[in-house]
Amino acid sequence: MKTQLRSFSYSREQVKAGIVHIGVGNFHRAHEEYYTNRLLEDPAQQRWGICGVALLPGDERLVKALRKQDLIYSLTVCGRDGKDQAYEIGSLVDLLWGVEEPEAVVGKIADKSIKIITLTITEGGYNLDKTSGEFMLDNEGVKHDLSHPSTPATVFGFVAEGLRRRKNLGNGPITILSCDNLQHNGNTARRAFTSFIAAQDKELLEWVSRNVTFPNSMVDRITPATTPADIERLNRANGTGDEAPVYCEDFIQWVIEDNFIAGRPAWESVGAEFTDDVTAYENMKLSLLNASHQMLSYPAFLSGYRKVDDAMHDERFARYLRTFMDKDITPYVPAPGNTDLDVYKRTLIERFGNRSVSDQLARLCFDGVSKIPVYMMPNLIKMIRDHADLTRVAFFTAAYRHYLKYKVDDKGVAFEINDPWLTEADYRLIASDDALDFLSLSPFASTDLRASEDFVEIYQSMVRRIQEEGTLPVLESILS
Template sequence: MINRLNSPQLERLPADILLPQYDRSKVRPGILHIGTGAFHRAHQAVYVDDLLALEGGDWGIIGSSLRSKSVAEQLNPQNGLYTVLVRDSARLQARVIGSVLNVLFAAEQSEQLLDTLACAGIKIVTLTVTEKGYCHDPATGNLLVNHADVSADLLPNAIPKTLMGLLCRGLQRRRAAGLAGLTLLSCDNLPNNGRVLKKVLLQFSQRIDPALATWIEESVSFPCSMIDRIVPATTEEDRQFAAQTLACRDEGLVVTEPFSQWVIEDDFIAGRPAFEKVGVQMVSDVTAYEEIKLRFLNGAHSLLAYAGFLAGYQYIAQVVAQKSFVDAVQAFWTMEVLPSVDVPEDFDIEAYQAQLLARFSNTALRHKTWQIAMDGSQKIPQRWLNTLRHQLANNGEITWLVFALANWIRYVRGYNEQGQAIDVQDPLAMELRDLHRQCDKNQPKLVQSFLRIEQVFDVDLVDSQRLSMALAEQLEHLSVDGVIVCLGRLLAK
């Protein structure tokens, strides 16, 4: 039976595998990470691994998971070790990461996790819990107080189920121990993610203990950040390939692209490692970088995912291999996204767009359209709607935003153009599917029903006749002709 990756196994790995360049036995934890999924392991944990190799320090990571035990089961038997496979169409690099020391599963180790939050050595808590993990209304940024898990976490002596419950109870314990505050660093794809986190946490903690809310406001910092790296879901095929490469099995394997970017506002109340020495951009305001990434990369990714999936393509690289989709994305960027953003003077926006297309075209990644299409009701407010609002307010072009939204609306009805069922993964999946049933192919009625979903659109877009008419028309074209014909028609205009 093939051995599992672990500390003793390191010295037996092939010589071309990159290994941690520091003594892991001397590393102490300084960072707690909540949401130790594939993205964190391919992104932030790699930067911390670089830091530990460069100058050591007590910045090891304690990982945690709120919902699934799988990451703890993957990493703990491996002493926290796992491999990052960096792939593009021309090369492959395997690297073992050692910055994660342990992973806690909140449902079974809540006391240990709360104690970790209240540990003096922890200076930074980083988060990758996806947009829906904030239990907030994406349109307003407010806490969803009627969310079942939020309501449960607000009860006295509740065992936390939500991110806000965990942070609030952990900080409550930290304050009671007389410890100093720390930094909460959101690394999720949300505009103003630090400010969103602060607003929702303060609303939650105000309901628990107003004095705690005051302490959090005074003792905790919430820098915004922008993160960028494409990390598709790891497959069994990936694991089999890695087993042949490593000559051992790695259950914690992640696969990613060569590109990686992390921009952070330099607001750390309890100190920080020298992130800038390992390629992190430390800035005073992350807004411009964040908007460019969300609107160009994430906005195009979602457009390609919904339209590409409905057109029958399983992977993003397959979608952008079609000239019509590339032309559509370039038109979307040029006519609709670019007018809506402020580009820093030293930022080459044309080179950035070319780089994005090259990344999308990476056939080695096998990034599924279905994966990108998950949780659309949480994602599209940030990826499309601020651009749409700008364009509507300035009488700008909205052709491709309407095309994108129409494809999302078609996608969430739950079956593709061939009538096959789609496994729609979205917090509002049942409600969205019910709207399709209620409207029974009446496109104007369907559009109005969708635009009235305040968790997605707020209240400002439902009254736009220009948007409503264009969306209804595009939905009708999609229902009759399908994605490819509609795409050709729009490009021919």
Template sequence: MPDFFYLNTENIHSLPNTITTSKIDRDKIKTSIAHIGINNFHRAHQAYYIHELIEKHNELNFGICGIDLLESDRKIYNILKDQDGLYTLLIKDPNGKHENKVIGSIVEYFYGPENPMAAIERMAQPDIQIISLTVAEDGYHLNEITGEFDMNHPEVEEDTKNKFSPKTVFGYLTQVFNLRKKRGLPGCTVLSCDNIQSNGDTIKSAFFNYVSNTEPDLLPWLKENTTFPNSMVDRITTETRSKDIAKLKNEHATYDQWPVVCESFSNWIIEDNLMFDKSVWEKVGVQFVKSIMPYENMKLRILNAGHSILGIIGTLSGYSTVHEVANDEDCVSFLENFIDIEVAPNIIDTETQDKISYKNQVISRFKNPYITDELSRICKESSSKIPIFILPTISKQLSNKQPIEHAAFAIAAWCKYYDGIDDFGKSYDIKDSISNQLIRTATLSHQNPQLFLERNAMFSDLITYDLFRERFTYYLSELRSRPIKECLVQMNNKTLQ
């Protein structure tokens, strides 16, 4: 017997019993979903749900065709091809119960940069009922000031000139639906699974904007033949580390080139606006609701905002993982106070007890010692996260003349984060598409704190409020004059008074 088995269809039945494998003949699975963006989150969440649907309920008509559009996606595309679409999901419960589960719902895969027309043609086929996507916030090409679709974005402009060799999601979708229209085929549901406010409405607005400027004759057909439901997705998924690969190989005799690590908790809520039978997906716990807003607001402003805040204050405090900072009483007390005082009052249509329960559940999830979620991942591209997760809370509080102390502190800490050195003198990497601008404005803020706010467009509305400017300036001065731990203790003590 070999020391380990490569993960692929040929070896699937030779894997040890510590690996959960499927009993389904994957050749019988029919594809009806095209998913754009085969990242770790998709493989831990949507692909997992579809796998459960196929495995536990013998629903063989929901196979996934994975489609990657970025040059940086070549590695995962090559690995999935090599492994016949199979990968291992390492599910880690906080009580120590772990499962290594081979997921087999991705049965086809295309790499757009290699052959864009092949990917377009596949999505245009009538068997595709759903085009879902996880392309992250920057994949929507929204203007950072207005929040509207940016037709002047360089990639968007390039797509308008090379429409049969697109780079953006919108360029691909336009050609997909052009083909469907010309062939007399039905449309389909476009399902965003990204952490964006009203993600379905957002992609619909951006896509229709793109089409109205490039292929206006297609727009009436789209309005009649497509739906864009909002959705809320929730499962903490980390970056894959070399030690995860090594552990599978050495302890479970399975060589998976890119497994995925996630928590056991999972949730998926979708607005009831689909072009297929929702009752099938309900079998695996997908919830369908009339309005996603209360669920979405709780998730974005508690879990996602909480992640970002712990990422910032944790990095400055010298921590490197989420569970470390979540087990620091001063840090987690600050987060709890932020949620209770400044977030919860602005989440409407939800019972107070639900908000308290969700907050406690989220913090418990953050403390999971088996999820080694690096703060560097949490802080990555925070310039596209902070405006979605935290700034809306500040706007609501200011409009209602309510406190903004904790949120202003978090933004001041975010500014200090771009100094690049924690309270122990240790430097850390900053990964952000506009990192040069943020670092430059953080440097300028040493002389004039207001310049960080005035020269970053995301604050354009907030800087009209004197209270926000004053509290940001105060807390930035505090954070630069003494350790963040002392500042957190003072904040928490003030809240108790």
């Protein structure tokens, strides 16, 4: 099926870079670049073009592909109705590769025309210890940059050296805006960068405390990795020879705390939302989107499904998730801003079922140890406190145990688990034949689930029934 390519109409010669973005991956190119591409149609906003920065050796292929096509690429937005729309994106007006031209990266961060540094470096890119939350100064790259500030290798070293030159040149304040998909990402960025700078240059730290802001933001758009087969498919549909195309879902959201010390683009004119506090939006996303993904993961995988959209086209799983959202989560999630929660929940069900941006259930199952404490436990604790209906969350917990303990789905297909943060103590609890031992697993550490008679009774019943009947029959009984 052919997809019409919608071109931008602004002149790129008139656009100046006001933003440095570090981490020019698919999500950034489907999200911040998409918003900015639309914004640049306004002549009054054309000082907000983006200079991309890639810092990793593995970025070479993408850098060369984008440079070959003058940094212009295609973005295909896949509609839930099966209709796609392709856009030509021109907001990336410069691209620097730190491996090849480190001095240019430092100089661009120091440049007076740059008012914002945005980041998509992944959660692990902030180099914070998972247990303590402290910045890890013993990281090899970090140790190098602390000792060799003028020849940086890490994002922390590059930003610190750029800020140091900015300070020395008198080029004014700047905002560092994380666009990574993690809770209170601005606070995380502040902790990481100021911890590095404190260890390297106390005078710079003082300047940063007065001249750099770190707003929190909430981002949302499903953007799959692009395979060679995808490149061929997208180009065939768009009629292009793009070597770096991106595709994504049609839903997009960006909520940003309005704390920009050196000015900002008018992203609100193209659909972003500015707020004083992003917390309520984060809570909504964590409690509804992320928790629903988690609720789906193990039961659907055990039922024999491997793709999210396939599971969601099974009406039983769609109803299970909508009931979870309505009865278990909505009482604890106030609607932020002018959000219509019913529309948001209905849209989530549609998004999960979008066949054009199919996701793997194995990815949702991955690393439950890190996800469950953030996505599931805060509301589960409130539900236990309020003596709410615990049926669905007890079913989820029993399915999680079955997934980790038996490693075989209901169709007899064996699989390997991928939960890298399980401890030796966790593995002993999983191996135990006493299902109550599993409730002491590290993801549940924030509360004593064994102390809730209501939860324990339902959970033990679910454990036994999943083993005897299989996951789907138990799910059907819950729905009836």
